Amino acid sequence: MTTHEVRNQPPPFGGYDLLAGDPALVAALDRWSPSRGDVTELARLAATSDPARWADQADTYPPVLRTHDAVGNRLDEVDYHPAYHALMTVAVGHGLGAEPWLANAGTGAHVRRATGFYLWSQVENAHLCPVSMTYAAGPALRHTPALAGEWLPRLASRVYDPRLVPVADKAGAIVGMGMTEKQGGSDVRANTTTATPDVAGPLGSDSVRLTGHKWFCSAPMSDGFLVLAQGPDGLGCYLLPRVLPDGTRNAFAIQRLKNKLGNRANASSEVEFAGTWATPVGEPGRGIRTILDMVAATRLDCILGSAATIRQALARAVHHTQHRAAFGATLIDQPLMRNVLADLAVESEAATLLALRLAHAIDEGESDFARLGVAIGKFWVCKRTSPAVAEALECLGGLGYIEENGLARLYREAPLNSIWEGSGNVNALDVLRAITREPASLAALAKECALARGAISLVDTAIDEIESVSTQAYAADAPWLARSLVERLALTLQASLLVRYAPPEVAEAFALTRLGPDRGLTFGTLPAAIASGAPGRILIDRATPRR
Template sequence: MTSFARGQRVIGAATHYVENQPPWRVDVDEYALNAPLGAAMRGFGAEWAEDDLRAAGVLVGSGPFQRDAHLANVHTPLAHAHDRWGFRLDEVEYDPSYHRVIAEAVARGAHTSAWADPRPGAHVARAAMFMLFAQVEPGHACPVSMTHAAVASIEGSPWVADEWLPRLYSREYDPRLIVDGGKASALIGMAMTEKQGGSDVRAGTTVGESMGGHAYQLTGHKWFCSAPMSDGFLVLAHTRSGGVDEGLTCVFVPRILPHGMRNVFRIQRLKDKLGNRSNASAEVEFDGTIGFLIGEPGRGVRAIIEMVQRTRLDCVLGTAAGMRQSVAEAVWHARGREAFAALLVDQPAMTAVLADLALEYEAAMLAGLRLAQLFEAEASDRDVALRRLATPVSKYWVCKRGPHHAYEALECLGGNGYTETFPLARRYREQPVMAIWEGSGNVIALDVLRALTRDRESGEAFADELATTAGSSAILDRHVERTLALLQRLAAEPDEAPSQARRLSEDLALAFQASLMLRHAPGQDADTFIAARLGEERGAQYGVLPSGTDAAAIVARH
């Protein structure tokens, strides 16, 4: 053993000390720290929900919840087609962490609270609760969203609604597939897409033969079945009755039939997805599967459209939630990391990027909450017309912005951001699904055109919405004028319209967001957003803000 003189430094006693690394962002109140969300709740008339949102904010920001979010994405679902003796099982096994996450979301009404207690502001409050949970663990939000949205399709069919809606409204969570007895709660999935059709649901080949009454027997396959462990599913099939084709029909397929037997629901395999890893998506086959009519025979698209509108809204909310996580993690890192003798957050180039990311989040969040407000129980006919157009417009643009936003935030963390031990790598893989689910870019942009051509009132309601802030910003006024002129030109030249559908959708979305920022965000934030997105100094990348912007003040608010 080598001896050293007293006071001599021991070389090799420690390899290094960890310095200049921000602490773990844990045990934080995600609602209290999100000042723009709190302000929006009060602005949209849902301040009565703040106590519940604060409690949820503490929960989702806690160490145990964050660990469950991590584990649910590391230990991904497993499909079990058969049991050990070879009998069909068709079950999906999830890590216990996933069940804990979704149980907390259901307990706090992130799924159907707006339906169960339809008071003013209920849909706004539910949207905020949904975003708090989706901010930390997004995969579980898929069945939560579909359960919320399915109510709109099911409620008009009492032969299904009378039994199932009380179960959907329950705040209990029971993951078991019970044969011997019923359970008080239920979650809903859906199976629309087939391998040969994709977004063209009319190209499906699944058929349903009438069994009399409201029952059909289904044969076919679905290429994407979302949340295959759910208790029931909305399915599209071409139905026949008495040898007569009825057309594309929506049916409700329960996993457990009324007499207690398992329905035929063959899980072929789970998708190996880029992101959304905690949530299972499956290929399934129907072979004598029993389903019950939703709506009218041959009117399947009409029966499902209100559900689709609400899941598209949740795509906006889910993307905004991801943007909030990205902003929160990037700002936290910049405030705790020093480079070149100064904190990152105080360095102008970084401050500009963080401020721009924060503005993008706020505009997305406001769009989502305004849409939620349009779905309130007391919504007027004008509100309904506005949401027909504003929903696909916002879904198109906000969800398109999600992946790049996540990437830019990830880059703020440098190499740490690119590792799976930090949450932004997972978020970067997660955001694209919101742009694909419920209609990818072209499908949504063409739906915008459809809404404008089939429902003139939707375009008029959108123009009225933008008129509420006319005169508040010269930049926005010029943009709105150009956008409405483009809309009128495309209406007069329908052959050109499809090739310009994306341009029109983007322009409408930016006008909608800018108007909302003027109404609900601080003046500096609104003016900066408008100038950065629509002004002469706008840039193609985040961090290109107009000269003179107080980026530090914007970051401080977030």
């Protein structure tokens, strides 16, 4: 039955080149990497119809746990939709795993990988959890050279092989992580899982038997897991292979899969260990120090993934408002809508630039700057993602709340990176810890920000206040003030980067609305002179997706 003509609706979103249409990303890639590698190819692939279909299918048909076979034997296997494996094949095949850790210094390998991760995250976020852990395992495994020699080349491989077979029989491997337990959560020193040495074990004379559980263990079909357990010398880090060298399955009981708000394509599980074989990584009793190298790298990916989520939400909002008219004008030409879009564009550029600058710090070995910058970025960029995506969703009105339009999935995904690898409070307190225990990290941050002096007075003032603001970290009431301290440092760092690397109109808009006295509490509160003038036009143009 035909009752009306469908009109004044946007065409389907898709076909956009996510690299060419993102000037801030292109500039960062070309600035900090001597070549683009195959990032351009990945961007073009992301613009085709197959990845979008895979993303929808992987989210619609989540992983299924099979604990036992038909006659009662334990299987402990997770079945994924073929779309998940298609997404993983592309991610691994384009070097988003641990490849940069084997690259020579000065090659921009981490920046290229970060760019690819940012681009492919905009297709589908959830499957990149195991990809991120695989990337992040590199620096942790280096604490034990023998393990790194066996595992790292496989984690850096561009071959995706989901089979459960001994790692020696695989050209490529994936690694997961298990830190938290029911009784402790982020307080991993409260872990009760034990590691008992057994020199006769199948992993050589360093073999240990694990007994205990992990409350969150994502990607349980990975080839190995870095876990924390209480050993003879205290809390240690251990590598647990899913399959033992002789081909038998390690004891790895998957109790259930988490029913999560978002991130549905990725299996997150509760697991139990009963005589499960593992081998030590790093110094005995120094497990937190060892695994924090992994956590720092996954936190960088949280920043990248969140920046990508903001960018994709903004692109979808711009697309919709370009093709939808109301109250006598196209939505994108309505003054208040332009204010919202321009404000979101400011947020997006600041997040993207910070994420890529931190990846460049890894390339250049700027460990002091990365130590504090990653903790600040993890708190701030991830925390800003949910309100940014919510605002972008609202640009579509009721249509944004419908699953088929993509923004609903982004909205469900948006809070996750702020929770994983340390929630907001954990990261804010980590910033205090870095400032007070590793003062070189604060000096490196101040030095980085000082490079922006002389362009915008508000930014200069914020830079001048870094030292005085940071003294709060030493105060008796520092934990009460941690979030406000991190916010100020984050905004100052983002502003300084925009001054140096973004068009002046972008930097000025950020400074006025994030550092100035008249900043609003919601998106869409830019001063009229910015939103209606050249800065607004430039911001929206730089946020407009292109084919």
